[in-house]
Amino acid sequence: MLLRLLMVLGLSLSLLSAVHAAPVGDRISLRDAADPALQKRLEERLGLLKLDGAVRAHQLAVALVDVTDRDRPRLAHVNGNDMVYAASLPKIAILLAAFERVQEGRLKLDTETRQLMTRMIRQSSNVAATEMIHRVGRDYINDLLSSPKYRLYDANLNGGLWVGKEYGRGAAYRRDPLHNLSHGATAFQVARFYYLLETGRLVSPELSREMKTMLGDPAIKHKFVQGLLADAPDAQIYRKSGTWRDWHADSAIVEHGGRTYIAVALAQNPSGGEWLKQIIVELDGIIMETPVRTAGL
16 A cells, blocks of 8 residues: 555656646847847848848848857847747748657658758758658647646746647648647847757757757858858858748758857738848847957956
8 A cells, every 4th residue: 555655655756747848048138138239230230231121111121139158148039939930930940849759769860851951941841841740640749839848838927939820731730729820930039049059958969969960051141141152152050041922931050260150030011021131231240349348257
């Protein structure tokens, strides 16, 4: 009887621990990392590009995070919590779910699977993305995004990353509960995804590095890639973009000149692709012109 009681108690404590496990979270919350000087520069640069009207009309959302010092990120954003249709950008959520399945032992990270995931990201293959959705499990992706562990979809922050439809023809199987989107994102939550990735807290440090490698060497040379590499050909870009009709999205970790930063831009406008090409040059300029903070300051 005592043995049985101890077994039940042990199981109960295990379940309680799983439910209330500390979330991955940010080293500091990115919401608490807002930097007024960086914010001012971001708004000034968007004004110079004559995109302040697009910001006011909620046709454009931008997030910029300086992570040169990973433990002390600096955030600026406009419309960062606007959730919009993001086309292929949320394939990064499928990537995260796949690596969680690898960690669970439910998915084998063999050569074929690595190649499939890499095509999903670098070439933005819809066929590969749909295959990975099937392997991971439809509901698993959004349950993971909404989980306390990651909170990459958070009703308190107006949503975030969401994948509720296969990439191809057919109806959505699970639209997001706040905005009824099939493939959605907010600039802020995408920036959080990359911050957790850069600090090795998506799944594990080792698997975070694997994911970042897949985001490198992008095969589609438009938007952020076209704009930045024309201006700074030595920059390293780890990136995922998305395009459908008037919706244009891009997101990246950029390493340039000894600095590292996260850039996210989401636009709904026929000129959105051109906007993003110009925006990344300005974001890079902001980071490169900002003095590096020294320890203790």
